[in-house]
Amino acid sequence: MAERTEFRIRTATVADAQSIVDAFDSTLPYLASIGSEGQWGLVPFSERPGFLDDMAKSLEQARVWQETHEGDSNIIFAAEVVGPASTEATVPAGFAQIHEDKFSEYLYKQANIQAVDLTKLSNFVFLEVLLVHFGTGYHKGAGTALVQHVKRYGLEKGKDAVYVDCWSGNNRQLVGYYERQGFVTVEDFAFPRENKTPWIGTLLRMDLTKA
Template sequence: MSAPAISSSTASPPSFEIREELIPEDTSFITAAFDSCVAHLAAVDCAGMWGTQPFSEKDGFADSVRDDMVVASERFRNSGSTGEAVEDKVRTFIAEARVGPGADAGDGLDDSGLHYRVSDDGGITVRYLQVGAVVVHLDWFPHYIESQAGFAALVGKAKEARSQGAPSVYIEVMVSDFRVGHARRGVGTALMGRVREFAAEQGAKTLFVDSWSGNGGRLVRYYESLGFVAVDDFLVERKNKDPWPGKLLRMDPL
């Protein structure tokens, strides 16, 4: 259930570098990015998407980010060289903006609470501001999609295509850190570029994502602007809460 990576800022977008090798500190960044989305969504009257409780306060969430998004991604990334059979074929990509020597220092952004990575670039210490992340799976559908009777034929066709050497890729989530302000502008497009490259590397023919369809479908339209086409609406039933309205989208051929 992807979060918005939308920005209405008119400032010039920064250039992003997409990092593939994850580090333990990425767990903290991804969790903080989720929290920033919750605060933003609540502020724009869209709490229906993810509620109002920070993800960092939910039992087990940070552990899940570490195990299912960071550790699992590194396991799959390294499986090609080790020949290890990996059940969870998941990759996480981090978008960063260089804010060290020779780069914009961030237009006065308050460093408090923001996540930076420091790297040595030819003897020069460079800082990278962590801005966004995307998590993708190969040959996978979330349970709330597989359990929808209306998507049974689509899921079946995807599994048949996989058996014929044409896998699909599913975007589990794409988030950005709203606290970085205009530095977010363009991060969704940058991350999507890497997702499409990854899909091509894996021989995938179809890319799937699902979106919250509340707030007049603004997030759905954002994904359509990236090249996705709507498949159909769905509802996720929740105990003691209104159903969660969503829309499944796809992109093919890649």
């Protein structure tokens, strides 16, 4: 039986910016291989103008918020595997970005999300990004470890729920993944893209009041 990978999860810093971009890039060949290239496209994130700089800025904003609670309630977690005992090297396995009591702006603009009024929701954690690093060999289980960490964070903060939205194309495979993690579908949505088919997604919720 294969040995179970143990992940250490910490708060990411600006020094992790390049590693996060590398992790984004590593997902694209995998997504294409399973027919899910519609989720994030085919252009490497490292080749998208300003993406690395934006990631570094987001990490710096996260640092400021954690120290002062001023600005956007932004936190990025890093899952890593500790290297051989003879070294102190660590291997990145995945990342998760969350916000407290705030959704991504594009969700507030979704007129077809009618099951709930997002503007009236409070006391929740929003999982904006969850990705694993396919290039390091330790991606399996990293997503689950990060979801569980976000859940524990929400419980420690006394939150009522964790929300996440995801791409719902390719037979809703990603939706099924989140449902297996304990999320329940709230509503499907779609938003138009210029000269492209609409990006279809699903908003999901994990109830923390019964955890």
